[in-house]
Amino acid sequence: MTERNPGLFGGNKFKLGVFGANCSGGLSLLKERWSGEWDDNVSLAKLADDAGIECLVPLQRWKGYGGASNVNSHCLESIAWACGLLGQTRHISIFATVHATLLHPVFAAKQMATADYVGHGRFGVNLVPGSNAGEFRMFGQEIDEHLDRYAMAQEWWDVIRRIWSSQEEFDFDGRYFKLEGVIGRPGPYGERIPPMMNAGASPVGRDFAIRNSDFHYDWCQTPEDSRERIKESKVRAVPRVLQVWSPISVVCRPTQAEVDEFLNACVENADWGAVDRRNASRLAPRGSKSQSPESVAAIRQHEQARAVIARDHYSIFGTPDHVANELARLSDAGFDGVAAIFVNYLQELPYFVQEVIPRLERRGLRRPVSAVRLAS
Numbered sequence: 347m348t349e350r351n352p353g354l355f356g357g358n359k360f361k362l363g364v365f366g367a368n369c370s371g372g373l374s375l376l377k378e379r380w381s382g383e384w385d386d387n388v389s390l391a392k393l394a395d396d397a398g399i400e401c402l403v404p405l406q407r408w409k410g411y412g413g414a415s416n417v418n419s420h421c422l423e424s425i426a427w428a429c430g431l432l433g434q435t436r437h438i439s440i441f442a443t444v445h446a447t448l449l450h451p452v453f454a455a456k457q458m459a460t461a462d463y464v465g466h467g468r469f470g471v472n473l474v475p476g477s478n479a480g481e482f483r484m485f486g487q488e489i490d491e492h493l494d495r496y497a498m499a500q501e502w503w504d505v506i507r508r509i510w511s512s513q514e515e516f517d518f519d520g521r522y523f524k525l526e527g528v529i530g531r532p533g534p535y536g537e538r539i540p541p542m543m544n545a546g547a548s549p550v551g552r553d554f555a556i557r558n559s560d561f562h563y564d565w566c567q568t569p570e571d572s573r574e575r576i577k578e579s580k581v582r583a584v585p586r587v588l589q590v591w592s593p594i595s596v597v598c599r600p601t602q603a604e605v606d607e608f609l610n611a612c613v614e615n616a617d618w619g620a621v622d623r624r625n626a627s628r629l630a631p632r633g634s635k636s637q638s639p640e641s642v643a644a645i646r647q648h649e650q651a652r653a654v655i656a657r658d659h660y661s662i663f664g665t666p667d668h669v670a671n672e673l674a675r676l677s678d679a680g681f682d683g684v685a686a687i688f689v690n691y692l693q694e695l696p697y698f699v700q701e702v703i704p705r706l707e708r709r710g711l712r713r714p715v716s717a718v719r720l721a722s
């Protein structure tokens with residue numbers, strides 16, 4: 347039996363992922379902005395696989411954020427995307443980002459188990475409850491106080507896990523799902539449940555992640571601010587082992603002057619209407635405490651480059667030494683890994699692999715890819 351999701355459990359002390367490549371990028375209308383096209387995703391997945399990067403994590407968007415850039419409007423459905431990429435890679439884990447509220451669990455369990463066979467146990471699920479009201483209306487649903495997103499997600503995940511581990515039919519009598527004679531064979535590859543990631547940020551969302559997930563995909567303001575929160579999340583998850591990861595945005599160039607020039611070009615070409623729309627639409631109408639209108643204004647005023655390039659993830663803009671130092675800082679704060687977005691993944695990942703990963707190896711945060719694969 348091969349190892350389930352090689353390198354994601356154990357493996358390197360500090361793990362690396364690539365985030366969001368299934369969607370077109372760019373709150374800036376730069377010519378370099380990412381297309382999100384399939385062939386580019388295949389090239390990127392092979393490059394990341396060869397470099398020993400542990401995983402790819404997609405976004406799941408159903409419509410763009412409008413404006414001239416209409417960011418994320420081109421979005422490949424992430425379970426189908428994961429299947430295709432698992433079929434073309436050998437080591438890397440590939441997650442799908444699945445809206446628990448939009449995809450029936452009996453269907454999802456079977457589809458995700460099938461993806462897991464394609465990858466011989468390299469599939470993972472990033473469970474999202476959904477927070478974008480406009481997308482939900484496309485499905486005839488409203489996000490409001492009547493839809494307790496995380497209570498529904500809990501039932502969804504309970505049904506999925508039960509389907510994956512059950513040889514017998516069962517009934518499920520929940521608040522959201524009332525199901526009879528449920529069965530879904532085959533279970534996942536090797537009958538072992540794929541890892542689950544969740545990015546809950548509100549108190550109820552974070553509780554959900556701590557209770558259920560293998561990876562809490564947590565926001566980070568500064569590594570030091572996250573230190574206590576990470577420790578607390580891991581302690582609260584015991585006896586389960588919880589990894590805490592964060593999304594980051596990276597711009598890495600040989601000199602700071604080149605970094606600054608690129609950041610200026612991003613800001614000069616920014617689609618500010620789309621930046622505001624995106625941040626406003628991500629304010630869950632009720633129940634979410636993770637953003638506020640003040641934060642939208644703050645992003646506009648104080649963090650132009652970060653708002654345009656990094657969306658609102660922790661951003662690392664600098665030379666390879668700076669990027670490696672920042673990643674070491676995140677590791678030191680307790681993060682187990684990061685998943686990075688780049689303005690143009692295919693243009694920028696090779697330099698990151700060439701310059702930053704060896705620096706992490708020299709610090710003992712990662713081992714050369716050949717050593718990791720020989721040991722497994």
Ligand SMILES: Cc1cc2nc3c(=O)[nH]c(=O)nc-3n(C[C@H](O)[C@H](O)[C@H](O)COP(=O)(O)O)c2cc1C
Pocket residue numbers: 404405406407443473474475476477478545546547548549550551552563564565593630633634635636
């Ligand atoms: C890195 C990251 C990726 C996310 N990806 C998606 C996504 O693809 N689709 C989506 O609807 N929500 C996505 N979310 C939103 C989260 O699932 C979650 O709703 C958000 O962090 C707010 O937390 P809350 O639901 O506890 O309020 C993402 C969040 C983070 C931090």
